[in-house]
Amino acid sequence: MAEKLIRVLVAKPGLDGHDRGAKVVARALRDAGMEVIYTGLRQTPEQIAAAAVQEDVNVVCLSLLSGAHNHLFPKVVQLLKEKDAGDILVVGGGVIPDADIPYLKENGIAEIFTPGTPTSKAIEFITSHVQ
Amino acid sequence: MELLKEARNGNKRAIARLITLAESEAEEASHALQQLYAYTGGAHIVGITGPPGSGKSTLTDKIVKKLRKEDKKVAILAVDPTSPFTGGAILGDRVRMSDLNLDEGVYIRSLGTRGKLGGLSKAVHYATKILDACDYDYIFIETVGVGQSEVDIVKTADTTIVVMVPGLGDDIQAIKAGILEIGDLFIVNKSDRDGANRLSIELQMMLDLNAVKSEWTPPINMTVASKSEGVDEVVEKIKNHFVYLQESGELTVRRRQRLETEIIDLVIQKLTTYMTKKMSKEGSYEEELNRVFNKETDPYTLVNKMLNESLK
Amino acid sequence: MFDKEKLASIQSAKEGWDNGTVAKALGKYKERREEFTTSSKIPVERLYTPLNTADLDYEQDLGFPGQYPFTRGVQPTMYRGRFWTMRQYAGFATAEESNKRYKYLLEQGQTGLSVAFDLPTQIGYDSDDEIAHGEIGKVGVAIDSLADMETLFSGIPLDKVSTSMTINAPASVLLAMYIAVGEKQGVSADVLRGTIQNDILKEYSARGTYIYPPAPSMRLITNIFEFCSKNVPKWNTISISGYHIREAGSTAVQEVAFTLADGIAYVKAAIDAGLNVDDFAGRLSFFFNSHNNLLEEVAKFRAARKLWAKIMKERFGATKPRSWMLRFHTQTGGSTLTAQQPDNNIVRVAMQTLAAVLGGTQSLHTNSKDEALALPTEDSVRIALRTQQIVAYESGVCDTIDPLAGSYYVEALTKKIEDEAMAYIEKIDALGGADKAIEQGFIQKEIADSSYNYQKEVESGHEVIVGMNKFYIEEKPVEGLLRVDPAVGEAQVKKLKAMKENRDNVAVKNKLDALKEAAKTDANLMPYILDAVRVYGTEGEICNILREVFGEYRPVEIL
Structure with missing residues (x-):
């Protein structure tokens, strides 16, 4: 039997076009041996949830720098739950003030990675949290 | 076979799951595939x-x-x-x-x-x-x-x-x-x-x-x-x-041909998986490999031997 | 710059130094690194001497300020005449809030305005569009119609300020609104001064706020060039931007190369559309990033100026000196700011300011210390502005022109950046120009490669970022960050709804229909857009009409 491969959806919700972080994360996860599906820019939470389900990913990584995270991140989690896919791990990154983190965690975002976080930390988190 | 039923009902989550399981050749999937084939x-x-x-x-x-x-x-x-x-x-x-x-x-x-x-x-x-x-x-x-x-x-x-x-x-x-x-x-x-x-x-x-x-x-x-x-x-x-x-009538011809290739491919893949697993488990493989490398025996004899032992 | 005999003597003296003094020292202590390089991976030698600049021809390569090839600066007296324009990029929430911030900045001694728009505005959606939800007023001000624009500039006479607008895909619409606000204030278009970014190519390759496919986008840009050359002659019709290319992770060399390659594509498109190069080239402006590697940055600005002058004169045959000049705005590097120990960012910004000034910038935005965390507060914006003022008034670097010229290192680096950028431009030429290179994903891939390499070097500790991967401390979360009230979105939507009810909807429909028909021909669309804006047609309505005719761009993702 083949070893378990972690599949990750790297998604850019909202209108923000800054994808440097998302691309770096995508490459780092690939180099860590994961299969990464990249959605490209300007995805609605509905599109992200649909892609996550169809691709049967273990993890969804959301990247956003525009400040709309409190609106968009929880929406993705909620839609996944509605699609019976609440077991998919959702993590987020970007310019996110510390003060917003508790709210996001309460709403199902497993972890928030703020600017300056090494990719190794995200990889470690994903590897240890995907059952 | 809940997953199978769900998938046949059009539940994308279930379809996606089945594909993942099949890809990783999980037990569960092989049963599902057996049953799916008729459809x-x-x-x-x-x-x-x-x-x-x-x-x-x-x-x-x-x-x-x-x-x-x-x-x-x-x-x-x-x-x-x-x-x-x-x-x-x-x-x-x-x-x-x-x-x-x-x-x-x-x-x-x-x-x-x-x-x-x-x-x-x-x-x-x-x-x-x-x-x-x-x-x-x-x-x-x-x-x-x-x-x-x-x-x-x-x-x-x-x-x-x-x-x-x-x-x-x-x-x-x-x-x-x-x-x-x-x-x-x-x-x-x-x-x-x-x-x-x-x-x-x-x-x-x-x-x-x-x-x-x-x-x-x-x-x-x-x-x-x-x-x-x-x-x-x-x-x-x-x-x-x-x-x-x-x-x-080309469709029938093509699909039949394809089925044949698929079956042969599956046999080869299963066999490869089986052999690799068996060899690494037994541990004698490394030793045998060394012997071939040192010209104490040759690859062809080794392969024949491995096959004979496996297919006994 | 030295004669052969002298150079030979320096050469032998240097060998003596290398083999004697240096070898002895290296025997005792190793250097910090085996190899030193700039951020563009240009090897840095231990010592630069006249030998490194032996091939330099002063008159040809450097010349004099205000003269071809402008290596030393575009103006004859540079900052001895007047300082650069201190221009802080600002805008958030509603037009009312932003209007207050602009007035505050003008009171603090800022000399030009720079408008930041929110993402729905940048991508041509009205605030009541479903997709705008959660984004209204977040990264800039929300502008739906002329009504918002009137509020934004209320009490600010447009004949007295110069205004820069960071707007690209819908640049024509926002420019039209600005012209219309001028009309209401009694200021005619020919005295308006300012800049629209209007640089769509870097949106495809680095920044992401595109709407239409390349061909109609290029048409809108050349429409603007043509319209402004006749009606808004003091307006900078494009700001060809390397800033975002650098932010996306490129090196300094790539920043120069890809920006100038984009510039070449615009000039070519305008010439192909039948414009005379000298009629529009003088209104092209540029926008660069200023990073931490001080001397590499200075060399970068000098090299870019020289390259552009050559390209305009030799490749495009421009004859007016103004057409040869690379005039540029600079912003300090947003991606160099750390969320950790944010006060350290003040020092980084000061260094980057110095680089921009020593590089001869025409205007400058300095980032605020808290921008890795959120939009800046009023206090932190003031410190950023003060940083510019300190360099201007206290450092003395503005009292003579291009003071680093003649430094063996800076001159050698200038030449090296020029050569490497040119090699890239030739490669892009071979692919059919910047637009084709972007379509094939070449530029995106080069940027992503550099960005990923840099990230790996930071994570391995090879690149040190003070306070982040070295000299780290435990900190309390920063307090007092600027937050945009979520009620802003609702209020904006309400305002838009009321405006739509009160305007002459028949007139709006007529003007939009006329625009649609014109879009199907090869007419210049600016007059039609201006007509629609005057009767309060919204930005979203105008952009949607054009979406119907032009279609929408689908990106190439090369990872």
Whole structure:
């Protein structure tokens, strides 16, 4: 039997076009041996949830720098739950003030990675949290 | 078999799960596949291949939208090469199809080649079977036509579309002869660019030279997928080809041949997995390898010995 | 710059130094690194001497300020005449809030305005569009119609300020609104001064706020060039931007190369559209980033100026000196700011300010210390502005022109950046120009490669970022960050609704229909857009009409 491969959806919700972080994360996860599906820019939470389900990913990584995270991140989690896919791990990154983190965690975002976080930390988190 | 039932009911989460399980060859999946097999055979499987930048994804997107207007259920398998170094991959083909995401009648799945020989064709094989059994009318398999394994995958389709584009630098001579033989339908995409007519003429000449004895003459279509130009005609040709396959009896021949290859492939894969596992478990393999290396014995004797022992 | 004999003597003296003094020292202590390089991976030698600049021809390569090839600066007296324009990019929430911030900045001694728009505005959606939800007023001000624009500039006479607007895909619409506000204030278009970014190519390759496919986008840009050359002659019609290319992770060399390659594509498009190069070239402006590697940055600005002058004169045959000049705005590097120990960012910004000034910038935005965390507060914006003022008034570097010229290192580096950028430009030419190179994903891939390499070097500790991967401390979360009130979105939507009810909807429909018909021909669209804006047609309505005719761009993702 083949070893378990972690599949990750790297998604850019909202209108923000800054994808440097998302691309770096995508490459780092690939180099860590994961299969990464990249959605490209300007995805609605509905599109992200649909892609996550169809691709049967273990993890969804959301990247956003525009400040709309409190609106968009929880929406993705909620839609996944509605699609019976609440077991998919959702993590987020970007310019996110510390003060917003508790709210996001309460709403199902497993972890928030703020600017300056090494990719190794995200990889470690994903590897240890995907059952 | 809850998952199977759910999948057959059209639950995408269940379909997706089944494909993952099949890909990793889990026990659960093999039972499901056994039961699914009876329901397969209804889908028209279409392979789309072409070099990077030829606009395959955009074209697929437009073809699918047209089929959706006719209320057909469509699945897309987007195949991307996997990094041979890490086993990881970045699959980006969904980007150009993102407004199909929310269409209930469309299922899109990205598949990586997973670094192993035959790994991809196996994954495509399982995914196709599952989607076929879940009543998708069309299954599109989209690959980058660069390597042999991609060509092999496309060969498993009922209809194969080869997409080309003018001005990509590689002229027609550079296109693998193999690709010309497998194409049932050729498309010159981005045909509003300079050189489209020349490409089409050169292609026609190559096809004439290559002509195989068959009643189906592969047509060459001009499209500008980004503007939906020529897409209706392509859909028409895809359907025509299927009708031809059915009426000429070619469909039965192709599918039977394909079944045969699939079975042989599966046997080889199972055997390989079995042998590798057995050898690494027994530990004597390393020792034997050393003996071959030191010329104490030869590879041929070793292989015979291994086979004899395994198949006892 | 030295004669052969002298150079030979320096050469032998240097060998003596290398083999004697240096070898001895290296025997005792190793250097910090085996190899030193700039951020663009240009090897840095231990010592630069006249030998490194032996090939330099002063008159040809450097010349004089205000003269071809402008290596030393575009103006004859540079900052001895007047300082650069201190221009802080600002805008958030509603037009009312932003209007207050602009007035505050003008009171603090800022000399030009720079408008930041929110994302829905940048991508051509009205605030009541479903997709705008959660984004209204977040990264800039929300502008839906002329009504908002009137509020934004209320009490700010447009004949007295110069205004820069960071707007690209819908630049024509926002420019039209600005002209219309001028009309209401009684200021005619020919005295308006300012800049629209209007640089769509870098949106495809680095920044992401595109709407239409390349061909119609290029048409809108050349429409603007043509319209402004006749009606708004003091307006900078484009700001060809390397800033975002650098932010996306490129090196300094790539920043120069890809920006100038974009510039070449615009000039070519305008010439192909039938414009005379000298009629529009003088209104082209540039926008660069200023990073931490001080001397590499200075060399970068000098090299860019020289390259552009050559390109305009030799490749495009421009004859007016103004057409040869690379005039540029600079912003300090947003991606160099750390969320950790944010006060350290003040020091980084000061260094980057110095680089921009020593590089001869025409205007400058300095980032605020808290921008890795959120939009800046008023206090932190003031410190950023003060940083510019300190360099201007206290450092003395503005009292003579291009003071680093003649430094063996800076001159050698200038030449090296020029050569490497030119090699890239030739490669892009071979691919059919910047637009084609972007379509094939070449530029995106080069940027992503550099960005990923840099990230790996930071994670391995090879690149040190003070306070982040070295000299780290435990900190309390920063307090007092600027937050945009979520009620802003609702209020904006309400305002838009009321405006739509009160305007002459028949007139709006007529003007939009006329625009649609014109879009199908090859007419210049600016007058039609201006007509629609005057009757309060919204930005979203105008952009949607054009979406129907032009279609929307789908990106190439090369990872």
